[in-house]
Amino acid sequence: MARETIVAAKCVNCGKLSYPTHFYCPSCRGTKFEPVPIEGEGKLLTWTRVYALALDYADLSITLGIVELDMGIRATGRLRIAEPKTGARVRATVGTVRETGGRDIPGLVFVPAETA
Amino acid sequence: MRDVAIVGVGSTQFGRAQWSLLKMMCEASHDALVDAGIGERKIDAVYVANMGAPRNNRMAGLSSALVDRLNLYPHTVSETIENGPASGASAIKHGVHSVASGYCDLVLVCGGERMQEVNNFEATEFVSFLSHRYAEYVYGVTLPSLAGMFTRLYMERYGLEPKHLAMVAIKNHANGALNKKAHLRIPVTMEGILTGPDAWNNNPWIADPLRFFDCCPVSDGASAVLLAPAEMVKQFRKTPVLVAGIGQATDSQAVQERPDPTELTAVRMAAERAFAMAKLAPKDIHVAELHDAFTILEIVESEEAGFFKKGQGHKALERGETKIGGRLPINPSGGLKARGHPVGNTGVSQIVELTLQLRGEAGDYQVPNQPRHGFAVNFGGFGNNVVATVLKRGV
Numbered sequence: 001m002a003r004e005t006i007v008a009a010k011c012v013n014c015g016k017l018s019y020p021t022h023f024y025c026p027s028c029r030g031t032k033f034e035p036v037p038i039e040g041e042g043k044l045l046t047w048t049r050v051y052a053l054a055l056d057y058a059d060l061s062i063t064l065g066i067v068e069l070d071m072g073i074r075a076t077g078r079l080r081i082a083e084p085k086t087g088a089r090v091r092a093t094v095g096t097v098r099e100t101g102g103r104d105i106p107g108l109v110f111v112p113a114e115t116a
Numbered sequence: 117m118r119d120v121a122i123v124g125v126g127s128t129q130f131g132r133a134q135w136s137l138l139k140m141m142c143e144a145s146h147d148a149l150v151d152a153g154i155g156e157r158k159i160d161a162v163y164v165a166n167m168g169a170p171r172n173n174r175m176a177g178l179s180s181a182l183v184d185r186l187n188l189y190p191h192t193v194s195e196t197i198e199n200g201p202a203s204g205a206s207a208i209k210h211g212v213h214s215v216a217s218g219y220c221d222l223v224l225v226c227g228g229e230r231m232q233e234v235n236n237f238e239a240t241e242f243v244s245f246l247s248h249r250y251a252e253y254v255y256g257v258t259l260p261s262l263a264g265m266f267t268r269l270y271m272e273r274y275g276l277e278p279k280h281l282a283m284v285a286i287k288n289h290a291n292g293a294l295n296k297k298a299h300l301r302i303p304v305t306m307e308g309i310l311t312g313p314d315a316w317n318n319n320p321w322i323a324d325p326l327r328f329f330d331c332c333p334v335s336d337g338a339s340a341v342l343l344a345p346a347e348m349v350k351q352f353r354k355t356p357v358l359v360a361g362i363g364q365a366t367d368s369q370a371v372q373e374r375p376d377p378t379e380l381t382a383v384r385m386a387a388e389r390a391f392a393m394a395k396l397a398p399k400d401i402h403v404a405e406l407h408d409a410f411t412i413l414e415i416v417e418s419e420e421a422g423f424f425k426k427g428q429g430h431k432a433l434e435r436g437e438t439k440i441g442g443r444l445p446i447n448p449s450g451g452l453k454a455r456g457h458p459v460g461n462t463g464v465s466q467i468v469e470l471t472l473q474l475r476g477e478a479g480d481y482q483v484p485n486q487p488r489h490g491f492a493v494n495f496g497g498f499g500n501n502v503v504a505t506v507l508k509r510g511v
Contacts, residue, residue: 019251020248020250020251020369020370020373045269045377046265046266046268046269046377047265047268048261048264048265048268048323048324048325048326049264049321049323049324050256050258050260050261050264050322050323051320051321051322051323052236052240052258052260052322052323052331053237053240053256053258054237054240054241054244054256054258055237055238055240055241057256062256064255064256064257064261064265065265066265066371066372066377074372074373075251075372076251076252076255076257076370076371076372077255078255078256086268086269086272097254097255097256098254098255098256105254107254107255108255
């Protein structure tokens with residue numbers, strides 16, 4: 001799992017970073033992109049702890065948040081943070097976020113920034 | 117372009133269906149045709165609004181099935197419109213365009229959804245298909261979770277408190293208790309859901325800061341309207357209601373990409389377009405049905421539609437301005453919160469409710485002083501596809 005990366009798209013024409021990706025670059029309508037791993041630190045914009053889950057979950061609750069990353073994009077992901085607070089510094093990691101049909105789906109998991 | 121009027125409306129009981137999806141849709145359609153006094157007149161088109169039948173009810177091509185059961189073949193044009201939870205108003209928009217253009221005269225629009233055929237996990241799952249596949253859905257994002265994240269940010273920015281969310285639920289449950297067709301007819305109190313000793317048992321977290329009573333129920337139900345060109349309304353027996361304006365707008369699929377995630381840009385733009393088409397302004401509206409799938413949405417939509425300034429919606433609510441009898445009654449039918457939210461049908465049911473209000477036929481939950489102008493917001497995804505409608509009594 002640790003080898004997996006989640007990527008944003010950098011427009012080859014204008015350099016604009018977007019996530020999630022669009023067919024056209026939101027800045028210049030370019031159609032060629034290169035993948036850029038989503039990594040580093042950012043600020044927790046908002047979060048929720050969800051108790052009414054859809055199918056495929058063994059957990060009673062999951063914690064989700066939207067993070068404003070220093071790299072210049074926002075991303076939604078799981079939070080592995082005991083007591084989340086808006087504005088807190090967090091760091092992006094990759095882990096299993098969903099198990100569907102026996103398949104582990106990798107995704108962004110945010111942890112407190114000071115975690116080693 | 118011709119003016120288009122609503123000449124008949126019908127609706128089933130909302131809640132847990134006693135009938136199959138198709139039977140519900142037949143009953144709602146029949147009610148609308150009887151209400152109009154259709155007689156031997158020919159229906160030119162049938163538009164069906166539905167979101168979940170292929171998955172939840174193992175049925176596809178619902179409009180053909182409805183045309184078959186109503187014996188409207190082979191002359192009738194028909195289509196099923198899937199536009200998420202905004203399917204209902206989208207189907208009405210297509211009906212209005214068909215009549216306005218002269219392509220059709222009489223158009224039946226029927227919304228139907230039977231969600232309780234699957235369990236709650238499956239219902240939550242199929243609605244979460246609306247979220248962005250790999251940037252939201254795979255993380256376990258559900259519609260309540262998007263609403264929870266939105267609410268937290270909104271509360272921090274505008275000073276909204278949990279009591280304001282509870283006030284929306286209390287108001288809409290009180291209204292729903294007066295509506296015989298509502299799914300939930302149980303009045304709730306501040307003590308029962310927020311301040312009393314049992315409040316946390318009665319009202320557990322769903323996606324904090326949202327609790328159980330901040331979320332709409334999973335409902336079955338069908339509704340129908342019959343549309344006709346304004347020049348034909350004299351042939352029908354009820355007070356006609358003009359579809360004065362319809363506006364629609366879309367927004368980014370992933371909520372995270374919006375420049376300001378506390379703004380519902382598509383609601384604002386759809387409302388502006390509907391008002392411009394109707395040549396009316398928010399101050400002219402006497403009754404509104406807003407898409408309160410979550411309590412926060414009623415407050416924020418009331419601001420984005422232009423009824424109150426940004427950050428002021430909860431203050432108007434607190435002052436009682438949005439109650440039946442207030443300055444601008446919002447969701448006198450109980451809204452999605454209490455009337456219920458059969459997802460693909462909701463937009464049609466909002467138009468049925470407003471038509472009853474403008475005709476003065478809403479009975480126990482009738483808004484006083486003979487309202488002339490009504491307004492609806494039908495909200496798809498988490499604000500990524502929104503239809504706003506302005507209705508006007510008379511043609």
